[in-house]
Amino acid sequence: MGATERQVRRRRVFHIPGYDPFHPRRYRELYRKEGAAQAEISGYRIGIRPARSDDSFRWVVGAEIEGKAVASQIDVLVWSDIVRDSMAQSIPATYLQLLRTAWVYIASGALRRLMWMRKGPVIAALYPVVFLLVQLLIAIVAGVQVGGVVKALLQGAFGFVGLADYAILRALIFLLQWTAFAAVAVVIIRWFKSIDNRVFAYYLMHDYAFSAQFGGANPPALETRMAAFGDKIAAALTGDVDEVLVVGHSSGAHLAVSVLADLIRAGRVPQNGPALAFLSLGQVVPMVSFLPKAKRLRGDLAYLATSKALTWVDVTAPGDGCCFALCDPVAVSGVGPKGKRWPLVISAAFTQSLTPARWKALRWRFFRLHFQYLCAFDQPKDYDYFQITAGPRLLRDRFAGRAPSRSRIDVPVSKYTSVA
Structure with missing residues (x-):
């Protein structure tokens, strides 16, 4: 850690999954298994235990990374029931x-x-x-x-x-x-x-x-669930923690964009509170933002892109065929404003951060690769999901000075650019 970096001792993590009919305990067990694997590979300690929550799914993480102890609490937005209903x-x-x-x-x-x-x-x-x-x-x-x-x-x-x-x-x-x-x-x-x-x-x-049924707008039931989850994030921002980290995976990334934009607009992010960070993983934002009625999402993208209230890092990988790899979600949606700050678009570089044997085993398992961002890498580079969510460094410090990927696509592509 650099001399000017703030050490994280306590962190709140809010995970927004994509369109997934499985109960969020799936993510807890994935975190348990893959976190242990990454700790063994990278030489640190990490462990989890379940925790009770009435309106989310939660677990607690204890880690010792870089010789420093960190406690993190992870809450998952539960909308698997909405997904199952839509699949019925x-x-x-x-x-x-x-x-x-x-x-x-x-x-x-x-x-x-x-x-x-x-x-x-x-x-x-x-x-x-x-x-x-x-x-x-x-x-x-x-x-x-x-x-x-x-x-x-x-x-x-x-x-x-x-x-x-x-x-x-x-x-x-x-x-x-x-x-x-x-x-x-x-x-x-x-x-x-x-x-x-x-x-x-x-x-x-x-x-x-599900994305197309309202032309890019969110269904009312999901908007209600997002608002309640936003209230939990707002409460965490007034708590005794060092960082509040929001993680949006797959289609959960565009939901996280709207949740965060609502919080910042409403003045619910205190200036002297915990550092607010947003990590979007394997995003498919253009599948929604390119649709005619996605005005709310496009407006939220433009708003978040200039905000000084948070740090936004977008991680994708060309090896993930289910995401829009290295496509700047703000720019390609045609709403990149003047003074644009975010997101920092970087690659998880599967072909480099996985050994040749591991890459060969996973290369054609497209859906498994789409979840690799939440898993262990056997020769990790600067992206490590478990150090980001349970380590002693803020997201902004971890990627401070990091140049965006040279292969990123940051030109306007969407036909529809109107915003709410």
Whole structure:
């Protein structure tokens, strides 16, 4: 630590996850496992224990890093129930979502502009559309084939010489043929849905549909949950801690932007209080900010970009095909204001911070890589999630003087730039 750096002894961390139907205990267990692995690799000590909270999911971290003891409390925004409710769609409803979501992104021109920046997340967005249509095609073809066999067998069974002239018999054969078609098609479609925990087509379709359903605006239920979580952050900012760190992962990054912008606008960040920091990880902000009605988000991005009330570091990696790697979320959304300070866009550099063997094992596991920011690196560089959330240095001190990535994309791309 430098002589002018403030040591963190107590920290509050507020984690906002992305679109995830699993209970936040998943994040606690991930932190426990990966934190222990990173501590062993990097030579420090870290441990966690559960803690009680009535309106969030919480655990407490004790660490000794760089010879200094630090206590951190981590609260997770619980919105997995909202996600599960949005995923509780019938198969026909999911296909209707597919058509509506595709129309929103194509008709608005957002899809074309998103492809100008990074093809990886756009391919990830198109994947559920293509895969669901392929599933439907397979079901239809198989159903037609089986229906044809049923028709041929019935015609053969009745001899079909002369009898085919009878209207009732023809109607019966037609009914049985198409009953067989429907039965086979339904069985195949349902089988595909039953294995979605391996192919993620339905999950991703619901994810993109959730963002697109209001044209980029947040659903009211989620806004209510965000406001309550903001109250918890505001309370922490008046507490006896050295740093309040907000972490937004994946689509949780754009929710964190709005939560923080609301707090700062409302004057709820005391000037002489704890240092306020924002760490956005694997963000997919353009998937929302490029939509016509994302005026609130674009306004919040522009506001946060000039704020002196916080430090904002945005970490992505080109190896993560599910994020908009090294895309400055403010600039590409077309709302970069004069006097822009944030975010500092840097790379987690998976190909350098993971050993060749580890990178080879993870390279094609796209969804696992999207969570790598929350995991251990076996040859870490300057990004270490556990030192950031449980170490003795403020986020602003850890990355003070750090140059942004030279490969970052910081030109306006979005067609829609109006703000609320």
